[in-house]
Amino acid sequence: MLGLITTAGRRESTRIEEVPEPTGQGVLLRTIEVGVCGTDREIAEGIFGVAPAGANDLIIGHEFLGRVERDGFGFSAGDLVTATVRRSCGRCFACGEGSPDACDSGDYVERGITALDGFARELLIEDPAQLIRVPASLGRLGVLAEPASVSARAIRHALAVGGRQPWIPTRTLVLGAGAIGMLATYMLRLAGHEVWAVSRSAPESLKGRLVAASGAHYVSSAQVPIAELRDQLGGFDLVIESVGDAQIMLAVLGLLRRNGVGCLLGLDARPQQLTLPGHVVGIDAVLENRVLFGSVNAHLDDWRTAVVRLDEIRQRWPEALEAMVGLRVPPERFSEAFEYGGVKATLCFSD
Ligand SMILES: [Zn+2]
Ligand SMILES: [Zn+2]
Structure with missing residues (x-):
């Protein structure tokens, strides 16, 4: 059978190749679709990705939609499923509690990214505890479960952080209109928040039109620089960042209003010095109880939420x-x- 593999750390080594048939205990799955994102691009460029122990090659793909091949483990042949990405390090407290998304040792493995082969192959065997059922009504759109789980975790944590004190978040901002940002926009709209969403694309682009279709306000950063958003639109109670530009990530602290919470999801490894007006850190963040935090990956609960939210989005905005x-x-x-x-x-x- 065929799989999409890369030699870890070697750019332009990504290729389709014959890979071994899956063996071992678990649920036999046939891959339907695998979503790709910036992480896969970085793995293919050799700047990210770790092969399984003792191997040079990594099967990539971490955004999975598949079908159960035969009855067993509580599943029936034909069931649609997705699967978690990050798996326990086997020794830290958080992983012991079922939260590898909060792994404290850093020795977790991740399907298709870190020391564990991914989903971009025809067949695989998966631990039933890592599978999430995808409703038949969602169908192939279940392939969006992984980015949706990242958005779901970010929103859950941001609401928990903001909810540490009396707080009613109304004005929300999403930076970036890739899958994670777009799905966060739709989830916030589902929950009834007023949402502004910003990306580089023009308002008449597909991204701009998709944001507008949710009832969110679309702003092109080509027209309103992100640093000026607060002056133009006012501060925000909740900001979800999914751009992956460290300067923009830092600037989120300055976009928050009183009691505001900003969640960072992007990644930016470039060596650089960042700037921010001193009063944002030295005065506003303190006097206005602002919080800026990072979030990665997702808990199994977030995966279940993601699948439910995706089906709700499908019902309300199918196109x-x-x-x-x-x-x-x-x-x-x-x-x-x-x-x-x-x-x-x-x-x-x-x-
Ligand atoms: Zn991804
Ligand atoms: Zn751990």
Whole structure:
């Protein structure tokens, strides 16, 4: 059978190749679609990704939608499922509590990213405890479960942080309109928040139109620089950042209003010095009880929430959710998927 593999740390080594048939205990799954994102691009560029112990190659793919091949472990043949990405380090308190998303040792493994083969192959065997059922009504859009789980965790944590004191978040801001930002926008709209969403794209672009379809206000950062958003629109109770530019990430602290909470989801490894007006840290953050925090990955509960929210989004905005998966290609056309600039591209392994 075929899989999409990369030699860890070596750029331009990503290729479709014959990979071993899966063996071991667990649920046999046939891959339907695998979503790709910036993480896969970085793995393919050799700047990210770790092969399993003793191996040089890593099967990539961490955004999974598959079908159960035969009855067992409480599943029936034909069931649609997705699967978690990060797995326990086996020794820290958080992992022991079922929260590898809060792993304290850093020795976790991640499907398709860190020391554990991923989902971009025709068949695999998975631990039933790592599977999340995808309703048949959601169908192929279940491939959005992984980015949705990241958004769900971010929102859950931001509400928990803000909720440490009396707080009614109304004005929310989402920075970035990739899958994580777009799905966060839709989840916040589902929950009834007033949402502004910002990305570089023009308002008439697909991203701009998709944001507007949710009832959120779309702002192009080409027209209003992010540093000026507060002056133009006022401060925000809740900001979800999914841009991955460290200067913008720091600037979130300055976009918050009194009691505001900012959650950082992007990654930016470039060496650089960042700047922020002194009063934002020295005065505003303290006198206005502001919080800026980071969030990674997702708890199993967030995965379950993600699948429920995706189906709610589908019911309320069916065309918009469909349009989020803007490119579906066979696995051998992976480089087109990696280069796709829309919300989500996927590799299709089976029907
Ligand atoms: Zn991803
Ligand atoms: Zn751990």
